[in-house]
Amino acid sequence: MKRENIQLSSYDDIFGGNDSEVSGTPNGDVVVQIPLGELHAFEGHPFKVKDDEDMEKTVESIQEFGVLQPAIVRPDGDGYEILSGHRRHHACEIAGLETIPCIVRDLDDDAATILMVDSNLQREEILPSERAWAFKMKLDAMKHQGERADLTSSQVGTKLRSDQLMAEETGVSRNQIARYIRLTNLKPELLEMVDDKRIAFNPAVELSFLNETQQQDLLDAMDYAQATPSLSQAQRIKKLAQENKITAEGMGIILSEEKKQDLDRVTLKHDTLKKYFPKSYTPKMMEDQIIKLLQQWQKKRDRDMSL
Known part of the structure; x- marks a missing residue:
């Protein structure tokens, strides 16, 4: 149109x-x-x-x-x-x-906070940091509203917890809301890495249990190792940090380990390959030709082993 x-x-x-x-x-x-x-x-x-x-x-x-x-x-x-x-x-x-x-x-502060969060959460694209702080602000406001209602209400009955009400309103589970709110404990530099997808959500939740000093040590270690933690690495760092058995150097050693996805991956640089192929070959054409050659090699190897 x-x-x-x-x-x-x-x-x-x-x-x-x-x-x-x-x-x-x-x-x-x-x-x-x-x-x-x-x-x-x-x-x-x-x-x-x-x-x-x-x-x-x-x-x-x-x-x-x-x-x-x-x-x-x-x-x-x-x-x-x-x-x-x-x-x-x-x-x-x-x-x-x-x-x-x-x-x-x-509107009072609590009602204004809830309206502000609800209206903005309707956007299609929301960064993890935005959702984390929005969930925290809304939950705090709902808890405050509940506390004020308790002071003025004489009605006896079981009331839903604020996080349960929030889960029903947002369609996000209580556990996931709590995990998002954990991210607000991260230093701004780490939270920005989550927004930029340099650190995945699940490792970020684990790292949120580190105190401020430990998080700064982690930033230094990541800068030194030029790497970000996988989920398993983040879990190990968290466990050692909670036991006060981790240092920036120790974090660097963990981050320098080869990750499973790296162990399962074979990388061939373009400069290494291009000398074996015509200049007109695209990376996809190179890949297809390499696969064909490997298949031929495998067939010859199978024949030799059967003799």
């Missing part, structure tokens, strides 16, 4: 704002235009706002169609705090807009 065939209206056009400063939504929320300078990020907001390709697309969409989904904010002493819409707010700044449509809700 060609871009010029797509026809979208701005949020005010859809809901009858007629370019006024106040409009509404079908469910009764009031939408107001708020100057960008009066809005600021939610305190401790864990979701990253990057000037990447997706941001460029958002800016282009806003420039062409306007802001189709209003931000959700709450008033505070310095203007308004953004609960949902941090990326849209930044895109509006880049696009040169002066205001952004917002739904204003008067």
Whole structure:
């Protein structure tokens, strides 16, 4: 479908704002235009706002169609705090807009935290660090809400634990939520490696049990060995660390060991192979020819052994 065939209206056009400063939504929320300078990020907001390709697309969409989904904010002493819409707010700044449509809700800290997390967890791509801190913030808020309810409620009965309620709401198991929250114990440098997929999730959970000094030793060891830990290596490092039997040098020795996947892999450098093949051969053609030669060698070897 060609871009010029797509026809979208701005949020005010859809809901009858007629370019006024106040409009509404079908469910009764009031939408107001708020100057960008009066809005600021939610305190401790864990979701990253990057000037990447997706941001460029958002800016282009806003420039062409306007802001189709209003931000959700709450008033505070310095203007308004953004609960949902941090990326849209930044895109509006880049696009040169002066205001952004917002739904204003008067929420306490716990309710605001839960709304902020829930609205952002709906995104398709979420980094492990974002999910980890979001789960922690929401669980802490839910626990606090439960504590306040206990102080005012005289009802007797069995209440669901906050993590169980959260698991039901998010569709993520209690155990997996706890494992994500473990990642918040990692030093920022290690957590960034998890986001960049240099350290896998499961090893990262094991490494989160190391204290701050041990994690720094691990960073030094990884830099020296130019390697990151596999799951089994991370488990060994964790066990030794909990027994206070590990040093940066010991971590380096573990990291320098050949991993199972390395033992199962044979690597031939392109420079080594290209002298045996015509220049026109691609790596795939080289691989196919090597397999054929190996098959011929195996057949000859089997014949020789049968004589």
